[in-house]
Amino acid sequence: MLTAVQIFIVYISGSVTLLADTIHNFGGAATAITLWIAFSLIKRKLTKKYTYGYGKVEDLAGSDLSVSEGHSIANNVRRELLNKIVYLLGTTIHVDPSDESGEVYHSGI
Numbered sequence: 001m002l003t004a005v006q007i008f009i010v011y012i013s014g015s016v017t018l019l020a021d022t023i024h025n026f027g028g029a030a031t032a033i034t035l036w037i038a039f040s041l042i043k044r045k046l047t048k049k050y051t052y053g054y055g056k057v058e059d060l061a062g063s064d065l066s067v068s069e070g071h072s073i074a075n076n077v078r079r080e081l082l083n084k085i086v087y088l089l090g091t092t093i094h095v096d097p098s099d100e101s102g103e104v105y106h107s108g109i
Contacts, residue, residue, distance in 0.1 A: 003022055003026050003029060007022055034061050034064065035058075037061070038061035042055060042058060
């Protein structure tokens with residue numbers, strides 16, 4: 001609910017700081033939803049297919065969150081390293097964020 005109110009205020013005010021906080025809050029909500037689903041699955045009874053139950057779902061959800069956070073950190077480190085290289089070499093580098101191959105295009109000094 002807070003995120004929805006913040007989105008409305010960001011739309012009216014154009015505040016970049018509030019937009020960043022809204023995105024941060026949305027990420028926290030996404031984490032909570034993932035864990036809520038995992039905890040809901042844990043309560044299920046044993047079945048013939050899952051003879052030990054769904055107890056490990058919580059571990060899988062935590063692993064998924066850790067992997068996605070690690071991916072985000074790795075992308076930020078990569079971007080910062082490229083910025084430092086650009087600064088040190090005095091070149092222009094273009095990285096297409098939608099390109100998953102990691103290709104870097106650069107031009108000379």
